[in-house]
Amino acid sequence: MLSRRWFSLSKAHTFLIRMLTSSSSGSQVFQNMEEGHFPIHVHNVRSRLREIVGASTNWRFGRILEDLDSLGVLICYTHTKHEATLRSPLSIVTALVDKIGLWKQHIHPDCDIKFTGNVSWVGNTSMEVKIHMLQLLDGIYCPTLDATFVMVARDPENKRPAFVNPLVAETPEEEEIFKEGEKNKIRRLESSKASLLKVAPTADERNIIHNIFLNTLDSRTMSFRSRVLPPNSVWMEDTALKSLEICHPQERNIFNRIFGGFLMRKAYELGWATAYSYGNSRPYVVAVDDIMFQKPVDIGSLLLLSSKVCYTEKNNIQVRVHSEVYDPNTRVHHTTNVFHFTFMLEKEIPDVFPKTYGESMLYLDGKRHFDSSMKEYII
Numbered sequence: 001m002l003s004r005r006w007f008s009l010s011k012a013h014t015f016l017i018r019m020l021t022s023s024s025s026g027s028q029v030f031q032n033m034e035e036g037h038f039p040i041h042v043h044n045v046r047s048r049l050r051e052i053v054g055a056s057t058n059w060r061f062g063r064i065l066e067d068l069d070s071l072g073v074l075i076c077y078t079h080t081k082h083e084a085t086l087r088s089p090l091s092i093v094t095a096l097v098d099k100i101g102l103w104k105q106h107i108h109p110d111c112d113i114k115f116t117g118n119v120s121w122v123g124n125t126s127m128e129v130k131i132h133m134l135q136l137l138d139g140i141y142c143p144t145l146d147a148t149f150v151m152v153a154r155d156p157e158n159k160r161p162a163f164v165n166p167l168v169a170e171t172p173e174e175e176e177i178f179k180e181g182e183k184n185k186i187r188r189l190e191s192s193k194a195s196l197l198k199v200a201p202t203a204d205e206r207n208i209i210h211n212i213f214l215n216t217l218d219s220r221t222m223s224f225r226s227r228v229l230p231p232n233s234v235w236m237e238d239t240a241l242k243s244l245e246i247c248h249p250q251e252r253n254i255f256n257r258i259f260g261g262f263l264m265r266k267a268y269e270l271g272w273a274t275a276y277s278y279g280n281s282r283p284y285v286v287a288v289d290d291i292m293f294q295k296p297v298d299i300g301s302l303l304l305l306s307s308k309v310c311y312t313e314k315n316n317i318q319v320r321v322h323s324e325v326y327d328p329n330t331r332v333h334h335t336t337n338v339f340h341f342t343f344m345l346e347k348e349i350p351d352v353f354p355k356t357y358g359e360s361m362l363y364l365d366g367k368r369h370f371d372s373s374m375k376e377y378i379i
Contacts, residue, residue, distance in 0.1 A: 031079055032168045033118050033177065059107035061285050062268045064133070064145070066261030069094055071115055072129045072149040079119045079127060080153060080164050090162050094260045095126065096150040097291035098184060101376055103143050104135075105284045105344075112136040113144070121181020122167040126152045128181045148184065191290075196361045208367075209360045216353055233351045234278070236359045239309035241274045247301045258297040263323060267305055267339040271319040274307040275343040278350075279317060283343035286316070287373035295325070295336045302326045304333070310359075311366030312352045317343045318366040340369045 077088040107113075117131035133145035153162040169175040193199070201209065218226040229235060243266070251262045268285070275283040297303060304324050311318035321339040326332075354360040 030168050031119070031165045032170050033120070033174050059109050061107075061272075062265030064107075065100075065264040065268060065288075066259070067115065068100070068131055068133075068147050068149070069097075069259070069261035069264065071117055071131055072147075072151060075117050075119060075129050075131075076127050076151045076153070076164075079122075079167075089156075090164070091154040091156045091159075091255065092151050093154060093255075093296075094149060094293055095152045096188075096293065097264070097288060098128070098148040098150055098188070099290075099373075099376060100145065100147040100288040101373070102145050102284075102286060104145075107144060108135060108137070114141055119167055120148075120177045121185070122164055123185070124163055125161040126150055127164055128184060130177070196365055201361075201364055205364050205367075209354075209364065212353060212360070212363070216355075227355060229353060230351070233353050234309075236308055236310065236352050236354045236362065239274065239278050239352060241270060241277065241307050243270050243305045245303040245305065247297055247299055247303055249299050252299055256299065258299065258301070258303075260293060263297065263303070263337060264291065264339070266303070267307075267321040267323055267337065268341060270305050270307050271321045271339065271341040272343070274309060274319050274321075275317045275341075275345070278309050278352075279315075279343075279345040279347070281345050281347055283317065283345050285341060286344050287342040287376065289340050289342075289369055289373060291337060291339050293337060295334055297325055297336055302328065303336075308362065309352050310362040311370050312349055313370065315345045315348050316370065317345065317349060318370045319343060320362060320366060340366075342370055342373045 072094065073092050076092040077090075080088045080090050080092070082089055113136070114134045115131060116134070117129055119127050120130040121128035127150070129149045129151060131147040131149070132143065133147075134141040135144045136142075153164045154160065155162040167178065169178045200206075215230055216227045217224065218228045245266055247258045251258050253259045268288070272283060272285070302325065304326050305321055306324075307319055307321040309317055310320045319341045321337075321341070322335065323337040323339065324333045324335045327334075352363070354363045
């Protein structure tokens with residue numbers, strides 16, 4: 001696992017705050033991709049097996065999510081450093097986990113790994129970061145995981161958006177990477193506009209939901225109110241799991257808020273448990289996508305996590321985890337994140353069926369995320 005110095009990114013140390021932030025934003029400096037390239041080698045992982053290995057003797061993917069979030073922030077601090085002081089005058093926060101895809105089912109806990117990453121696209125106040133994880137197998141570092149994060153810069157004094165250093169593409173390969181970042185931005189905007197929270201489902205999606213509804217009607221009663229579950233199927237409402245986390249200070253970041261990697265780890269572990277209990281066999285994570293950090297989580301908060309299987313296809317499960325903060329004084333719930341995980345099992349699983357209109361929208365949203373993951377990664 002990563003060193004204590006590495007994990008200090010997720011802790012509130014005054015020294016780290018002084019190192020990464022200053023009182024003035026300074027002037028912008030053009031940066032190229034090579035300058036921001038950030039390799040980290042993790043050697044002698046056997047000494048930390050207790051922390052990184054799960055019950056299945058596989059690497060705990062939740063810990064990897066924590067590492068990826070820390071590394072993404074560190075890369076952006078490197079990109080936004082002041083030329084004179086070599087320190088960043090800005091505050092960097094994770095805005096979005098665009099996508100994470102795994103190329104291997106099993107990450108060996110006793111083999112060295114390497115993280116590499118760089119800023120791949122820059123807007124006015126936001127940065128896209130690409131991170132690659134490789135593992136040493138038979139003397140060769142083999143691709144294991146690819147991740148894309150979106151980070152935003154803030155002025156540490158007034159908390160407003162802050163301009164970041166422009167990115168210069170110096171080679172044809174870097175130009176292609178930058179263009180891909182532009183396409184990703186457009187895709188995210190289009191996906192947001194087409195959200196089922198804003199617009200009605202498409203004609204094809206409406207047909208899917210209507211066919212599901214017809215398949216669950218009781219043919220003996222000829223009534224729209226009588227619903228029957230088809231064979232080898234499960235109602236979506238019966239797949240739900242919930243958990244509660246009290247957000248203690250040891251999980252804080254340098255801004256005295258709860259570390260985003262911790263939130264991702266807890267959401268993943270609940271999502272994994274949901275897929276495991278649904279399929280009755282150990283699931284393997286295939287993809288993570290579209291994790292929007294909507295609201296920061298304060299220390300002492302009651303964090304409520306709820307998960308459901310929202311879509312299934314053959315031996316694949318799409319799990320949605322909803323994260324919210326509950327205030328006991330006002331009894332108000334605030335959504336902080338929505339997580340989307342794609343899992344694969346070694347055997348076929350029951351089909352999940354929505355019962356209500358709201359669950360039908362979750363089903364369609366899960367299908368969209370699953371189809372998007374299938375386009376990116378071969379399962």
